[in-house]
Amino acid sequence: MTLPNTFPLSALPRRFLLASATALALLGSHAHAADKLPVTASFSILGDLVRVVGGERVAVTTLVGANEDAHVFEAKPSDAKTLLASRLVVLNGLGFEPWAGKLLKSSGYKGESVIAAKGVKARHMEEEKGHTGHAHEETDPHAWQNPNNVVLYVRNIAAGLSKVDAAGAASYQANAEAYVKELQALDAWAKAQIATIPAHTRKVITSHDAFGYFAAHYGVKFLAPQGVNTETEPSAKQVAQLIKQIQREKIRAVFVENMGNPKLIAQLSKDAGATLGASLYADALSAPDQPGATYLQMVRHNVAQLVAGMRLN
Numbered sequence: 001m002t003l004p005n006t007f008p009l010s011a012l013p014r015r016f017l018l019a020s021a022t023a024l025a026l027l028g029s030h031a032h033a034a035d036k037l038p039v040t041a042s043f044s045i046l047g048d049l050v051r052v053v054g055g056e057r058v059a060v061t062t063l064v065g066a067n068e069d070a071h072v073f074e075a076k077p078s079d080a081k082t083l084l085a086s087r088l089v090v091l092n093g094l095g096f097e098p099w100a101g102k103l104l105k106s107s108g109y110k111g112e113s114v115i116a117a118k119g120v121k122a123r124h125m126e127e128e129k130g131h132t133g134h135a136h137e138e139t140d141p142h143a144w145q146n147p148n149n150v151v152l153y154v155r156n157i158a159a160g161l162s163k164v165d166a167a168g169a170a171s172y173q174a175n176a177e178a179y180v181k182e183l184q185a186l187d188a189w190a191k192a193q194i195a196t197i198p199a200h201t202r203k204v205i206t207s208h209d210a211f212g213y214f215a216a217h218y219g220v221k222f223l224a225p226q227g228v229n230t231e232t233e234p235s236a237k238q239v240a241q242l243i244k245q246i247q248r249e250k251i252r253a254v255f256v257e258n259m260g261n262p263k264l265i266a267q268l269s270k271d272a273g274a275t276l277g278a279s280l281y282a283d284a285l286s287a288p289d290q291p292g293a294t295y296l297q298m299v300r301h302n303v304a305q306l307v308a309g310m311r312l313n
């Protein structure tokens with residue numbers, strides 16, 4: 001319906017005014033979003049990278065949101081709709097999204113997809129299977145915890161965007177290369193921060209093994225009761241061994257992660273007599289009003305907290 005210009009708005013019930021304001025806002029945002037390239041990213045960290053590279057040309061939706069755990073994600077029916085409406089899907093790869101193949105297939109999505117970690121030198125680790133007792137090798141998917149790997153991520157994302165939107169190729173490449181400079185500055189800063197801690201005290205406890213790439217790149221030793229996956233709980237024996245190690249190596253730096261269950265690590269730090277530090281951002285960004293709202297903020301926060309924690313070792 002249209003209102004005559006002279007119609008006094010105050011004569012309308014408040015509920016009606018609110019409803020039409022919402023409808024107009026929805027119409028407005030829809031019209032605006034329609035000329036942008038719809039892209040779906042599997043989780044919040046990738047979502048941020050796609051936003052940076054895509055800039056004004058793209059509208060990004062993330063499946064696994066801020067402070068959520070992608071390892072144990074269960075897709076909703078609306079996620080299939082989101083995928084179908086996309087022109088590009090961006091995944092981490094390296095086994096991080098075991099649910100993605102099934103979801104892509106069941107949604108009927110036929111478009112392009114990008115594996116952001118393509119070309120990364122993958123880390124593999126021996127995972128001890130608590131109840132069966134035999135070890136198997138697992139790929140560590142958390143490659144984004146080394147900013148040098150994220151250089152590859154953003155270049156892969158730029159190539160994927162250019163494939164579905166050739167007119168934006170120059171813009172995507174320029175955005176990616178400007179961000180690469182920020183990643184290099186971030187890396188140099190992180191190295192300098194960690195260099196203030198003597199090498200033999202660079203030891204940290206976290207909930208799950210999300211920092212293998214960070215550890216290898218910056219020379220920090222991480223110990224975690226959960227493996228590279230959050231799906232399996234550690235056995236009582238594994239937890240007891242870790243407590244002994246914390247005490248033996250006099251580790252004071254114990255951290256929880258922003259996604260998942262912090263109870264296990266809280267109990268562990270209590271049993272081992274260590275102080276619990278701030279949350280680290282492992283597999284997800286924070287909400288916008290928290291200190292890890294973007295990838296760059298996330299790494300800065302993590303490094304600052306880790307360095308403060310390791311100073312106590």
Ligand SMILES: [Zn+2]
Nearest residue numbers: 071210228283
């Ligand atoms: Zn993880």
